[in-house]
Amino acid sequence: MTAVAVTPASPARSRPIRSFLKRDAALTLTLSLLAALILLTLIGPFLWRVAPDDINLSAVLQPPSVAHPMGTDDTGRDVLARFLAGGRTSMLAGLGIALIGAVVGCVTALLAGSMRGWVDTVFTWLTNSILCFPAILLAMAIAMALQPGVTAAVIGLSLHSFPWYMRTLRGEVMRLYGQDFIRSTTALGAHPGRVLFRHVFPHLVPIMILQMAAVFGAAVLSLAALGFLGLGAQPPTAEWGEMITEGQQFFLTGQWWIAGFPGLGLLVAVTLTTLIADRAREVLDPRGEFTQAK
Amino acid sequence: MRSARIRRTLLKTTTALLASVGLLALSGCGSPSTAGGSATRDFTVNWATSLTNIDPAFVCAGNENSFASNFYARLVKLGADTQADGTAVANTDPARVQGDLATSWKVSPDGKDYTFSLHPGAKFANGDPLDAEAVRYSIMRNLTIGGCGSLGLQIGLTDPALIKNVVVVDPSTVRLELSRAYPAILVTLAQSRGSIYDPMVIKQHGEDKKGVPNQWLASHTASSSGPYVLDEYVANNYAVLKRNPNYYGTPALEPVVRVNFITSIPTLMLQARRGEADVTLGLPPYVVHELSSDACCRVTATPAFAPVTVSMDNSKGVTSNVQIRQALSYAVPYQQIQKSVAYGYADGYYGPFVPGTPGFDPQLSAPRATDLDKARQLVSQSGVADPQIDLMINPSAPGVSTLATILKSSWEEIGVKVNIDSQTPTAFATKFNTGSYQSALLFESAGPVAAYELRKKMTCGSSFNNQHICIPGTPELMKDLNNAPDLQTQQPFINALVKDWTDNAPTIPLYRAQFTAVLGHTVKHFDYAPSTTFYNWGR
């Protein structure tokens, strides 16, 4: 059929990402916006040199102004400074969760997918058992068992994110082992280790990146949710979810900026991530095989 | 023909959805009229609290005692004064205690035996006789259960136990035998600790196992001897109180009281504004402040036994250094805290117990002035290099994180590094009660008896002395205090102890919080006591 000539006959995901960036203005835009946001939260504290913990009891609950572009909270702390610091907490923790999950998930997936047998059974049982808890509930229970804080939240959310990687990647490993190019390499007499690392692993990378984008977005949201419930970052550590909780009661009395800006930050960060992941999925995974929940 | 079929399918698939959407819209439009309508509504108390247990013999927290007090009669009740805005405020003077279930009482000449004559023919809500046996059972249960009730009832005098025995003289007469004369016993008998419950009901529900309080009682009442019956109780959600038809005393003002336990401050605020609650309790000062200028409601504030303090471990670490403790106490911006955290619903003082407690001397316990220079000087005198303290907080209570933030920043100004250690309520309580903390920000509910507070907090080596305070010379003073029967004779020892306390700064009282309630305009009757009850409230 002629339509075949239109769609690339080769697996599209092997195309270099660079060429897509050049052509895809929307992706470039969203990527650079997210990069800007991350950069802002990372280097923001050097630009906006107000300490996020500095209280000023003579300037409490001030609306946004030139001196305080995002206003001040009930102890006179600068909301912008806390917004930047909170963003950094969120972003770093989100990245950490995405990375830890990816590493653990990838290793277990490779083990389970290549060794099969009881290794696979045990890992599958383990991940199934973890996945039947909602992420936030599990993270809450972990926070309860450990000291509530960012560390506990990262541990809890990573614990819930790695099975997602594991599940998807394991499926992909299994699929790859059924593929002719893997069989052909085995047929050449390649050592299983070589097959695993030179041929199977590189194919997992794009899926892992996709998954990381999804996990990052979900992790940032869950972290904020934990903060909102008082189980994430603990005061006075600035974190967007925790800031929303602190600003919650002021929402009704008109001081919207305390909880408003961090919520907006979350919305923008996660939406951008979702858009990027979406677009990347179309580029890297045109068949949509790895559409992942959450 | 074909297009008709297509239209039909289209219709079929969309009708269902449209119908449901329409239904939602309809109900949305129709409903607001059903809201409001305060005339027919039950008297509603919105309370920013969550109760863990409503067994008055066992629980410690003030809110729980308050709630439970509605269902149980006590032998006596406190006298009351009426403050300017019409709110009746209980008076904790033992001399002004009045009869309640006991119509009268006689004190033996040595002051050790109290013989109470009970209301004749009094009954529990379920019809069981409310007699001397019930009184004996209830007081003995409080004493032996091992919870907060025992210590509170005996005003901290456990060695030897203050209450020796309770004797049933006849069904309408009961005698309390003390190990020594102690008039303040009447004040504690008027608190929830002195509640009378139906022994039969407790026995029906499994009695108390050895040292383990009855679980059923944690969410039920052992019948009711008080003005209200607990009609419905959904923990952490709501309770419905109905008038006790068998109550011996003056019936409760409102026939039905609905108590909503709501921890969401915005909800409380909104409902107060909309007039959906008659009384709102437990709002953070900021919200009370906001509502005080709102046309919706009236705010009443009364002095309460609610100190806000920074407790410190006096036995270990930097906080065992008296100069450091003093330095910390001088570095706190008391005025600003009272203004920006308590929004004025606070009183300053500096002492082991709060103003309003009988025996409080405003001279001795005058508020401490913030003096940063003095504080810095004290730090350098202390000889501690790079002092650093952990401040344990329970951020789930409103205002705590704000307070902690202020403390951290003001103490860091005098060179003391502060590490804020957030804990969940349970962990906080466990750590505090086992004394494994360095300093902790505490919202306390104190007893209304000065000697009790001193005993609890200043007895060396006592298991309730969570600050591990042991000031040289106090054991002797304490002994003298314990031997003094009444406030008059106690006063010199109290004063000496207070002076020792303030010199050593074992704890930093930040302020005494006022009890605040936001009242709807229809509320005409309102009162306050250390164990707040609802039966004198009404429209």
Next chain:
Amino acid sequence: MSHASLPLLSPRPASPDEAPVLAVRGLRTDFEARTGTVHAVRDVTFDVRKGQRLAIVGESGSGKSALAMSLVGLVPPPGRVVGGSISLNGKELVGLDDNGMSQVRGRDIGLVFQDPMAALDPLRTIGSQFVETIRVHQDVSVRTARKMACELLAEVGVNDPARRIADYPHQYSGGMRQRVLIAMAIANDPAVVIADEPTTALDVTTQAQVLDLLAKICDERGNALIMITHNLGIVEELCDSVNVMYAGRFVESTSARSLFETPAHPYSQALLDCVIDPATTRRGAMPAIPGSPPDLSVDEPGCPFAPRCPIGRNEPRCATERPEPRTLSTGAVVRCHFASDITGGEA
């Protein structure tokens, strides 16, 4: 050239005086791809008469499927018909809106697809799909439609149709499914049946049965058949006239007999050479067409087959000048500058 083929069963000859059922003139279909426009169908012209069996032969990527879809207005996006005319019994189809096209599809033109395994909705019974197909064009009750379906199924060789009509597609074998699809394609008695590689996905032994069935059905009902295939064996067996398609164009249009006896275009010739007969072939080298088919997104000025052509490779004319269709003495219409040189005769 020795593909001696003496047809035992002579297909019905197309009578030229009869007005064509389907007349296609200068049809062009493009696909807008990111990498550029793919001209899949380029200036295709042909007629189909009643009862005719027309073959369109080409390799993958030659544009033959795009042509089939263009005829029924179902070119998948981003493709679309950009020019030319399709006239069905005098009614112009190009430019017709979807509703208009819907009335043509199934009723005037029936389609049989390549992959019978994917061509039926797996969630619905054969019966419900069949009834649906009938009721789109005929105002009959469900009961009647069901009866009609059973009759048609029996006609295409489904045993016990009354029972099997309630089955789901997966309960049918590939060959049976293709029979069902043929039955559905002719259910509304279309004037033209287009079969797009109807047997490629089937096993060898089933292929023959399905082809026989198609031939039989069209014979009995008098539908014109457009057979789209890459298999010259099928053409030889089934069709009376042939259009050889290369790079979106018909390079040779002629009768089947003439193609097999005197292929005029070098490409037709090369294709015929590639056909090997298991009964007669021997181990050894076989003739091959060098190179690979051209990229359809570029439209070179010359003959697209030139780089692979034994003649055109060395002729500068073939690289620069596009050959226009010429009619040869055999009646064949050929797009080749040198067609006469091969067959030795020009009309």
Next chain:
Amino acid sequence: MSTAHEPLLKVEKLNKSYGRGMSTKNRVQILHDVSFELRRGQTLGLVGESGSGKSTTASCVMGLTGADSGLIEFDGVDLTKLKKAEMRRMRRRIQMVFQDPNGSLDPRFTVADLVEEPLIIHGASDSAERSRRVEEVLDRVGITVKQAQRYPFAFSGGQRQRIAIARALVLKPDLVVLDEPVSALDVSIQAQVLNLLSDLQDELGLTYLFIVHDLAVARLMSHDIAVMNGGRIVEAGTSTEVFENTSHPYTRALLDAVPGARRRAKALAAAGDGPSQEGL
């Protein structure tokens, strides 16, 4: 070809079944006592429809699938008894070309890397020597050095299959298993690849196990033919024997089913004369 040649590959009573559990009820027998011999330098065409078990046989010979029972003797060594590492070494001498050239080449490797990989696996340490051999074999299949720096997707199907052939041949194996190497290709391209395979066999003295469903291609390429149906070999013999004196009805049915063949056969019978390929 002479029958005096030693059999390079001998398969005897090969059995294979799939399915879970021990019970025979759930197991599907794929191969029933499959036996054949393949002589050095010759081609055995394994013919059958889809599901006949021919690909499973190839898989067993390659050691990609373990057989339940039976003997696979390659150059006197029983492959089923080899340890994993020994089998890996043995693979140097047995290579395979897969059906779908799109799937059998790792899309993340350049063509040069793909063809070089077998040399690396089997320990050719000298990189200059490796490059030389890669260049040589790529040149033989018609891919230039410059093209070889590109990724597989940049090539057409026919070119990709040639790359796959180069990858299989760079180790100079004795036996090459060809699993439907042309069925995914267009008619005009098939011939190129088939011719290449024949030429390479003649040049390098290769032995082919040729899995194919197209009878014409089988006859064109094979010295011997084995027809498989339902996991059994139903007919075997030299190419001429099988095609001209077909004994098994299944083979007959296969032959008859080829489009055009029926009419042609009847025509031939009528004309009494066979066309000859030599005319081309």
Next chain:
Amino acid sequence: MLSTILKKLGVSVATIFGASLFAFILLRKVPGDPARAIAGDTATPETIAALRKSMGLDENILVQYGKYMESIFRGDFGFSYSTGTPVGTLLSQRLPATLELGLLSVIIAIGAAVLTAGMAVYSRRRWPDKALRISSSLAMGSPPFWIALLALMVLSIQFGIFPGPEGRLSPGVIKPPAVTGLFTIDSLLAGQWATFGNALWHLVLPAAVVALGPFAFLSRLYRNQLRGTLRETFVTVARSHGLRRFPVFNRHVAPHGLLSLLPAASLLFADLLAGSLLVEKVFGWPGVGSMTADAIIQKDFAVVQAVLLLAAILYVVVTLLADVLMAAADPRTRVGAR
């Protein structure tokens, strides 16, 4: 098919076992002594020791686990010390509220997703698809608790369209007689139209907020499925038979999308506990979610354990059910090939 279900059942049981063991061990590691927390700040060491013994805290953890599982089978989920109520009672009080919220939000999420994604794919214009993509991305990126606050602020406080965060009914509205525990259904059964309206009016906003994330997820999934199905041959075949776009979409494309939506929707249903956890608190909804949030803060491990177990069982049961439903709905698995 039966053997497949039995096998899945086995996997489910193993999964629940793993999950419960995991939850149990995790929660026993919670620092802070529950006995002390119950006894309060002036409890004597003897009281605490007696409490520990009565709570079984002094035993081996595996013995404790065994006893716990045994008690679960008796229907006893332990005692919540932070509320003074048996956990079973708490759950029975609060589950209906969460269920009602969850059901409506599932209906909203699926309804909205099917409608919007269906329209976006069906439309031949590009903007509906773009609009769907952007709105679903926004919905996916929005923190539910923050949206809940915003919604309250704007729709409830500013414009008064919806009630405040006051729970399931307006103050003063009498609860309908308990049959199912779902106020909307109960009030309908009792014919109390005003109560029904009031209950629904209270439900809509929280349910919409809970539905936001699931809607985003389902709408993109459904969109992708629809687009995938549109490319299937049988769709072209149906069109070639003369069916117009809408009937083909309605009868052939949509059912496939819906079928594939089933497992995802079931997962979302199982995830509702998590969704309600965040939203219930803001709306003062007296459900399991707000209870859990409180219990975790209070370290009331009996409640948390029961909720964890409940979530795990819900997840496993719902996925199992979805598998069975999938199998039942798909003729390929329901009816064997001939």
